[in-house]
Amino acid sequence: MMAKTASLALLLAFAPLAVSAATPEEAYLSLRNRATAKLRKLEAAGQAAGAAEAEERKTLKELGEKMEAIIGPVSVPGFQKLGKYSIETLFEGVGADQLDGLAFTGDDEKSQLTVSTQSLTEAFLRARRKDWEKSEKPPQSLGEALASPFFYTLAVSPDAGVEIYADLPIAKPAAATLATAVLDLRSQDDAGGTLPDEIIVAVASEGRLYIASTPAKAKIESAPACEKIWSEHQAKAKKAMDSYSASGLANEKDFENYANLQAEGSAAFRRCFAEHAKSEKFFAALTQEAQALADKLAAAKR
Known part of the structure; x- marks a missing residue:
């Protein structure tokens, strides 16, 4: 009886350690x-x-090894089997503070895949909330984050901003808890009237989060109405820039007006594109491309 009592006391003594173990x-x-x-x-x-x-x-080597143990084996058709730690530096600079995970290059050497966990992604969102773009409300959930262009910029695009042109209406694979797809463009400057050229697909499944990007295969075209919108904004922006130049670069209001017109023109072009693209043949083809990728991610072997 005393032995049992001692054993119970020992278990109770270590219980808080088990509960609080990281x-x-x-x-x-x-x-x-x-x-x-x-x-x-x-x-x-x-x-x-x-x-x-x-x-x-x-x-970095130690963190990479820990990440490999956390994520485990990853096998997605079209992507290399060997991944690398997604964080490139612990100092300030490009490649720092990205989403914690493993990064894989596509067999085409253009596509990219980052695999993280849902809990690491949630920690990432909490840590980066203070850095969020002022024009966008910080997401409060993973689902909100996957609809945010700034999330993709922070998480997987350290050297260029992500601009979403349209949501691609994919069906959620049976094995997934979340699945989204967007048509986007990455740009270091204002995207202007440039057409999108990439698909990003994100799938949450069995505790993992997969974010894959791949070049769009379907030929994407712009509607004449959208080209007209962009041209009109460009004409107004040019007048503002000409006025700024004429002032000897002294009139800052002209430059601010120019920058605002450029940004407004870009946003108006993307809104127009999203409205018209849904009725175009290429949109259905892009959605099929995204669906095929989402299905592959959801079926990834562990």
């Missing part, structure tokens, strides 16, 4: 956050070279 994802985030804070403090003090760089390489 999950693999929590342990990963703790290490990443500590290392990032330390290295960026050194960077701010001008001490990012030498030993700090060596520490960053060592930590």
Whole structure:
């Protein structure tokens, strides 16, 4: 009886430790956050070279190994089997602060796939809420995030902004809890009247989040009405820029007017495109492309 009582007491003593034990994802985030804070403090003090760089390489390797253990094997047709850690640097700069996961290159060397977990994505959203674009309300759920162009910019497009031109109405695969597809363009500057050229598909399934991008195969065309809208805004923007130039680049209001007209023209062009594209033949073909990719992601072997 005393032995049983002692055993029970031992179990009860360790129970709080079991309850509070960190999950693999929590342990990963703790290490990443500590290392990032330390290295960026050194960077701010001008001490990012030498030993700090060596520490960053060592930590990136350790974080990558932890991520591989968290994600596990990934096998999606059309993408390479071997992925790499999605975070490229722990210092400030391009390739930092992306969505935590594994990145895979397509067999075509153009398509890209990032695989994360839903809990890591939710942690990413909480951490980046303060950085969200002012013109867009920070998403409160994963579903809201997958409809946001700024989410894709932050998560998987470190060197170019993502502009969504249209939602592609795919059916949610049976194995998925969420599935979305968008037609987009990545651009470092204002997209203007440029047509979209890429499909992004996101699928949540069995605790994982897959975000894949691939070049659009169908030939995409713009409606004459949309070209007219863009041309009219361009003409107004040119007048503003001519006035700014005539002032010897002194009249800042003219430049602000020019920038606003460019942005308004781009937004108006995308709205027009979204309205007209649904009735075009290429839209159905693009939706089929997106559906095929979503089905592959949902059926990915672990």
